[in-house]
Amino acid sequence: MSSNFATWLTREKEFSAFATGPLLDFWRQREENHFAGVDGVDIHYVRFTAAQNDSVILVSPGRIESYVKYPELAYDLFHCGYDVIIVDHRGQGRSGRMLEDPHRGHVQHFDDYVEDLHRLYQLEIAPRSYSKKFLLAHSMGGAIGALLLAKYPQTFDAAAFCAPMTGIYLRIPSWISRRILNWAENRPPRRDGYALGTGHWHPLPFLVNGLTHSRERYRRNMRFYADYPELQVGGPTYHWVRESIEAGMHILQQAENITTPLLLLQASEDRVVDNSSQLAFCQAMAVAGHPCEGGKPLVIEGARHEILFERDDLRAKALDAIMRFFARH
Template sequence: MPNAAEPAISSNSVCAFSSEHHLNSPEQTAFWQQVTRNSFKTSDGLSLAYASISQQNSKGTIVLSSGRVESYFKYSELMFDLYRQGYDLFAIDHRGQGLSSRTTVNPHQGHIDKFQRYVDDFDDFMHNIVKPVQERDYFLVGHSMGGTIGTLYLAQHPGVFKSAVFSAPMYGIKLPLPKRFIRRLASLLDNHSNQYPNYVLGGKDYHAAAFEKNDLTNSKLRYDDYRDLYQQQPRLQLGSPTNHWLVESIDAGEDAIRAAQDIDIPLLILQAEEDTIVCNAAQKRASRGMCKLLKIPYSRHEIFMERDKARNTALTALLNFIKA
């Protein structure tokens, strides 16, 4: 990694956000070459991957908590934009996905034995990796499942972050039938194996859906770039969740709603107007007290992968919120 005092890309050089029409630009490629990519061991012996980059005269440190199936590689464009705005960045691959250790024999299964492990891993990340680098203002940015993890972390570890912004947080999952019924069904079908768990009904290994059938974004350019990444790096591929993951995540979503209502730092929910993956009504339930909600028009679930207009709206709101 280059000397933090002499970054190859200055945060003061350009302040406009990147565009879907100029993905993987020479500037973005140069930035990514500066990013440190490493891993650390959890208390139970797993290897968790992370990425980081610092700069001189930083405005603070943004820590990214990614969603299910994701890796820090997916956030290269977002990290590029936030770095140019003057922030240091840290991003973690949660256990069982990205470049982090898998916990199941089939590496495509999205599985967790206890949702709390994600939160404990994040605490290890903050304690062992982020805080030793520098003590300054920390801001938490999470997406989807990463928002649930982040919310529970904030509730359990107050005083670490100055504020937080969550993109389409998974406070509830869009389900075809009532939540109570789905949870009971998944619990009954769960084979309770950590190495050989079973998929949810209809679950399967990684499969790249055609853009026309995707629920993630309206931006074909960013969607194709995302799928190309997972094709080029098969280790990042992850399929459907297991029954046990679903039970744990339904319960964690409810816990996160209650936690968000009582968190004592400013918290902003960026809600995707066209979301078909997580439940917007659950996010609305969470938005009281210091937790505010902003709906992003014309956006599907992946707000930071959306078309430029929606994405720029979200990024502007994020930056204004953490500056306040």
């Protein structure tokens, strides 16, 4: 068990004092930078480093997220002895957009995310003499991470995926969604428009959110988007949904090429990604001869989609599992 476990278990009780004290002091030490991603799209990222750290964790966030949302996680990882790098994927956060409406969640090719992340690896991690290199990914970031591990198998010593988007949770039958997406794909105004039932970003009250049980963390995250409107991203485009569904299928096809030790954490109350696809992914990894840690997802019972932003007991369990897993590799 991590030496920080007891602290993680009791943080919400004095969350405001923590956020305006130690966490704010830590955040002020950040190094922000950017580089040209695929097709020249500006990709932003943040670094936290210390001379005594000889290991690094690259964090790949989920859809619509920015590193501005991740100070607490960066704080915890850093105080476990790791340098930390967090990327803003193209089309979100402080990184460049590809459509005139910045609220539309969009990507031309899902592989662009993968290549951006690999360029960041080559820029900030490969040239440095880290003894260990780890990948920590959430949701869409997990899909990006899985494809990166399949394409560049020697990049990381181990990886942990939290609620990875190996499949999207759809409320309509897949055959209907395929017909809609194929119809929209051949009509550019529709293809690049908001997917059915989505639109501009707007805040939801805590009581109706489906992401976390932590009131403190949810309110803090909503304040980030309110205070920095340029970070706001709304619903995905039809093309993004189509690319992401195909990416999920590609992940299953490429599972045999993923040889990096992998821990997959699953949220039992997830309504954003398809948990059955995570089981299928772990099964494909096992068939290929390099199973996920434990041979199946580590289920965080009671957790919603944002496991690392959950209430203290659920978050501490997940973070402790990740830290112990990385320590073994």
